[in-house]
Amino acid sequence: MKVLVVDDSGVIRKIISRALGELGINDVKEAGDGQQALDIFGDGSAFDLVITDWNMPVMNGLELVRTIRATGSRVPIMMVTTKSERGNVLEAIQAGINDYVIKPFERENLREKLDRLVVLA
Amino acid sequence: MPGPRRDPLVVIGSVDVESWSHPSLRNRAQRLNTIKIRFTVDTDFLKAFETATVRVFDTMASIPLIPGSILSAESGACLHEINAIVPILGRYVGSVVIGADREFAMAFTETVLGYRPETIDDDVVDAVKELGNMIVGQVEGNLNGVKLRMSLPTVIIGKGAEIGFGSVVEPYQQTFRGECGSLSLLFGLIDTQAASNMTSPDSTGQVHGAAKLMESV
Numbered sequence: 001m002k003v004l005v006v007d008d009s010g011v012i013r014k015i016i017s018r019a020l021g022e023l024g025i026n027d028v029k030e031a032g033d034g035q036q037a038l039d040i041f042g043d044g045s046a047f048d049l050v051i052t053d054w055n056m057p058v059m060n061g062l063e064l065v066r067t068i069r070a071t072g073s074r075v076p077i078m079m080v081t082t083k084s085e086r087g088n089v090l091e092a093i094q095a096g097i098n099d100y101v102i103k104p105f106e107r108e109n110l111r112e113k114l115d116r117l118v119v120l121a
Numbered sequence: 122m123p124g125p126r127r128d129p130l131v132v133i134g135s136v137d138v139e140s141w142s143h144p145s146l147r148n149r150a151q152r153l154n155t156i157k158i159r160f161t162v163d164t165d166f167l168k169a170f171e172t173a174t175v176r177v178f179d180t181m182a183s184i185p186l187i188p189g190s191i192l193s194a195e196s197g198a199c200l201h202e203i204n205a206i207v208p209i210l211g212r213y214v215g216s217v218v219i220g221a222d223r224e225f226a227m228a229f230t231e232t233v234l235g236y237r238p239e240t241i242d243d244d245v246v247d248a249v250k251e252l253g254n255m256i257v258g259q260v261e262g263n264l265n266g267v268k269l270r271m272s273l274p275t276v277i278i279g280k281g282a283e284i285g286f287g288s289v290v291e292p293y294q295q296t297f298r299g300e301c302g303s304l305s306l307l308f309g310l311i312d313t314q315a316a317s318n319m320t321s322p323d324s325t326g327q328v329h330g331a332a333k334l335m336e337s338v
Contacts, residue, residue: 018234085261103258104181
């Protein structure tokens, strides 16, 4: 299983990668913004799961999700963000995410959500 | 014969001096060249940051924090070594600076990453930056309709580094203590709604809800 983790914070990328590692998933690619993520994602066929932040420079996570969905890809996408307003969550769901995690999060919660998405992937 | 000379009146902020009801203040104001107003922020609003800060540390790292009082800050000098400046827009405009001392930042980074950085490296900088994101993000989501937007944080390293909030901003600070050190919030914000509804000063020079008359030149 191959996962793309997108966040401008290296620390958050490491926390997520660590949680994935605890689930036995070690094939993880990282990107620091949406554009970099798209470059790595390519046609998407190589990835089983995308985990992305919302607020990022160059291209934000919402644009990334819309762009990925516009290609027809149905890869499961989880958004991990500080944006907690109901309107933001709805906007992300409309853009095509499969799950939403609000920062700050407990590691156990993140792991449970990842576990569920991994089954979907 | 020319009338009595009146010094020009320069007012920072939206103040109609002629409408000031207190005669001594009005007379004083009319004699001045400059009236300096500093905009204040409702400390109830700042309490939302306290709640968010405690929650972020509890959730992410199980670090209990003891918040100190919210105090007026003498300047925009950073109280700690590693500082994330989070620009804020919306009803409140300005910046919030989240500062951590070295040991605190290292301990937090160690808790979330599972290993201790040897020095203040990119991981520590990213961790403090992310703290800024999460604290302001929490506040953003808990203001019941008050619009607040944050921009991407910037980190500066150096205790005492001066943040230029501007002369019309009244800075506030709050310190938190934890087992592994201390953390501070430094606020340089203007409540634009309260500022636009500013009233004339009372006998003590206080302007209701938004600003206070600080000094005159």
